[in-house]
Amino acid sequence: MKNILMACVLMVFLAVIGCTKVGPDYVRHDMKMPAEWKQPPDPALIPTGTEIKNWWTVFNDPTLTGLIEQASKSNLDLRVAVMRVKEARARLGVVAGQKFPSVDIKGKVTRERTSENMGAGGSIREYNYLGGFDASWEVDLFGRIARSIEAETAEYQATDEDRIDVMVTVYAEVAQTYLKIRTSQACMAAARGNIESQKEVLKLTLSRFKYGLTTDLDVAQAEQVLADSEAELPPLRIELAQAINSLGVLLGRPPGALYKELSVIKPIPVPRKGVTIGVPADLLRQRPDIRGAERRLAAQTARIGVATADLYPTLSLPGYLGLSSISTGNFFSAGSSVFSIGPALSWNIFNRERIRSNIKVEDALTEQALLNYEIVVLDALNEVENAMVACIEKRFQVEALQRSVKASRRTLKLSTILYKDGLKDFQNVMDAQRQLFEVENQMVRAKGTSVINLVKLYKTLGGGWDPGDKDNKLNSVHPEVK
DSSP states (O other): OHHHHHHHHHHHHHHHHTTOOOSOOOOOOOOOOOSSOSSOOOTTEEOSSOOOTTGGGGGOOHHHHHHHHHHHHHOHHHHHHHHHHHHHHHHHHHHHGGGSOEEEEEEEEEOOBOOGGGTTOOOBOOOEEEEEEEEEOEEOTTSHHHHHHHHHHHHHHHHHHHHHHHHHHHHHHHHHHHHHHHHHHHHHHHHHHHHHHHHHHHHHHHHHHHTTSSOHHHHHHHHHHHHHHHTTHHHHHHHHHHHHHHHHHHTTSOTTTTHHHHOSOOOOOOOOSOEEOOOTTHHHHHOHHHHHHHHHHHHHHHHHHHHHGGGSOEEEOOEEEEEEESOSTTTTSGGGEEEEEOOEEEOOOSOHHHHHHHHHHHHHHHHHHHHHHHHHHHHHHHHHHHHHHHHHHHHHHHHHHHHHHHHHHHHHHHHHHHHHTTSSOHHHHHHHHHHHHHHHHHHHHHHHHHHHHHHHHHHHTTOSOOTTOTTSTTTSOOGGGO
């Protein structure tokens, strides 16, 4: 018993001194960020504190908000990402378990027969009963286990950032697909409006032809313009159907499941003026891909320490405490007690070159992780700058096209009046019809692209969640990984 007590004291002592961690400690890498965005200033983009957690609310569209909420619960890509977080957390638990002793319960009953050729003539021994606890504990003298836990913790955190990245992407895809649906519907409405106008012009042409005021050529040209416009509707219906099907899949539902819900035609939602975009440094906090790359750099830095620990000896403390007897009658008596305990030292001193080469491998992987982190940051800055210029310039295009549509409608009206009065030929009316159809379609498309570009800008800014509020109902860690 005295020896057992001394062994326990030794274990406690080793646990206290076993806190040295070899390898470099991770220091967060500060990426130098520009002070402001390079795009020309625009009154619609506000470079102050960002408020992009629930960016879809700027469209003031309950249908869009409802679709985002559905996607947060049922999108299959997001659910896969949640399961990956659950896997990473379980792996962290496996590694963290190495800090504690492993204890096994053993029990055995044996009966032996000796060989007749061993000089004893052969005999059968009585039953041998054995039971007890077998334990082993690795003392983490040089931080191999601690560094492994650091690496897995950072990897788990990076996996959760991947989940958030998927979430941000899914929300943006849902919004973009929804806006494509509304854009297709707006194009169809514009096309139908032009078709009705062209039908009226055709009636006018037929009436003038009936009374000999024009030729059959004008009638044929009016019919051609009308047919060309009607031919534009089927591709728009195809485009609309495909967008609705895609949106259903994004929500984890069968294609076509949203036809009834989205069959009611609504205008393209117009966001309120003023988009807070923050400053470039906000990306380091907001973008989950940047945060994930930083966490993977931290994980790889810790793996250098894991590899370095192989240069040093490994100390473990195995032990056994149990009972052994050839009879069940006295199995639980004091005389049946057995135990063994003692430190075991293992030191791989003949493979040091291999170990050092492995350390160099981890060093190189860490340099790669650092460079990858810098690449991710630069790509993020590039994406935001490109998204901002697209958002600004497309808005200017919409404003110009709106003026063009207004002028085209006036041109068609005047051309029709002059044709009716016999002051202009039908070619002017036909050209005005085609111009109006084309410009109005361009304007609707540009308007849809403008709001889609705004969604892309929010996505590149990392919008869709708040790093300081993971309890938000749309942004919290899924209950299955808690």
